[in-house]
Amino acid sequence: MKGIFTALITPFHGDGKINEKGLRQVVRHNIDKMGVHGLYVGGSTGENFLLSKETKKEIFSIVKEEVGTQVKLIAQIGSLNIEEAIELGKYATDLGYDALSSVTPYYYKFSFNEIKNYYLQLIEATGNKMIIYSIPVLTGVNFSLGEFDQILNLPNVIGVKFTDSDFVKLERLKRLYPEKTFLFGFDEIMLAGCVFNADGAIGSTYNVMGDKAVAIYNLVQEEKIKEAMEIQSNMNQVIEVMIQHGVYQSIKEILKLKGIDGGHMKFPFSELSGEGKEEVKKIMELI
Numbered sequence: 001m002k003g004i005f006t007a008l009i010t011p012f013h014g015d016g017k018i019n020e021k022g023l024r025q026v027v028r029h030n031i032d033k034m035g036v037h038g039l040y041v042g043g044s045t046g047e048n049f050l051l052s053k054e055t056k057k058e059i060f061s062i063v064k065e066e067v068g069t070q071v072k073l074i075a076q077i078g079s080l081n082i083e084e085a086i087e088l089g090k091y092a093t094d095l096g097y098d099a100l101s102s103v104t105p106y107y108y109k110f111s112f113n114e115i116k117n118y119y120l121q122l123i124e125a126t127g128n129k130m131i132i133y134s135i136p137v138l139t140g141v142n143f144s145l146g147e148f149d150q151i152l153n154l155p156n157v158i159g160v161k162f163t164d165s166d167f168v169k170l171e172r173l174k175r176l177y178p179e180k181t182f183l184f185g186f187d188e189i190m191l192a193g194c195v196f197n198a199d200g201a202i203g204s205t206y207n208v209m210g211d212k213a214v215a216i217y218n219l220v221q222e223e224k225i226k227e228a229m230e231i232q233s234n235m236n237q238v239i240e241v242m243i244q245h246g247v248y249q250s251i252k253e254i255l256k257l258k259g260i261d262g263g264h265m266k267f268p269f270s271e272l273s274g275e276g277k278e279e280v281k282k283i284m285e286l287i
């Protein structure tokens with residue numbers, strides 16, 4: 001479970017239903033053109049938390065059918081509803097997903113023990129490998145090192161999707177748990193994550209710049225940091241525009257300009273503005 005994983009976007013039709021043709025094209029683009037090592041399916045980027053259980057299953061199924069065993073597949077199955085999370089986890093496991101992932105339970109201010117029991121129940125019920133999706137900026141859940149120690153020692157926990165800029169904690173975790181996998185979650189500083197011993201990265205922008213992320217990942221292995229920094233800087237010029245106009249919307253627009261059906265957003269997300277389309281067009285030469 002090392003390398004670059006794309007947090008897969010989900011193309012929708014205007015009525016909010018899955019655009020299957022577009023989804024298959026996006027999967028093919030990630031494998032054949034971006035050359036990423038795996039796909040992280042059902043994450044934030046996939047607009048997952050806006051979807052019904054049935055739609056989530058439809059996505060897991062289409063993606064697995066398109067991918068086969070060409071790249072590694074991680075299914076983000078986390079939900080505030082534990083029964084739904086377990087059902088999705090069993091479904092993705094039965095489809096043959098290499099590992100599951102779950103966001104830390106959010107919205108209510110759960111205690112650490114409540115969060116630990118959530119993962120225990122999920123792991124026991126699904127019987128698959130588990131990657132903890134830690135994203136304090138969106139969930140407010142920020143494990144201490146001691147709490148990470150307990151979480152990482154739960155059965156079947158193989159690692160963490162570390163979407164956090166606390167590099168001291170990242171370096172410490174990898175040093176204390178060298179056998180666990182830490183996949184970095186901020187694309188704009190993924191070079192720093194890899195230099196601080198992350199085992200790779202998971203990110204939304206890799207749908208359109210995954211080749212650059214793979215190049216950075218490889219250059220870090222070769223200790224060519226200066227070259228890697230040039231690519232990271234180039235990526236960040238694009239990401240700046242994406243953040244200004246909507247990351248997911250910008251990704252779908254870039255794909256469309258490349259002839260791939262990125263589809264619509266899921267309500268209540270708005271579509272990319274006219275200004276955003278103009279700004280995205282201007283940065284196409286950087287991608």
Ligand SMILES: CC(=O)N[C@@H]([C@@H](O)[C@H](O)[C@H](O)CO)[C@@H](O)CC(=O)C(=O)O
Nearest residue numbers: 007043044045185186187188202203204
């Ligand atoms: C909130 C969010 O979408 N963060 C992205 C990043 O890839 C982010 O889009 C990127 O760093 C640009 O800011 C990922 O960490 C999220 C992710 O991997 C997911 O879709 O689950």
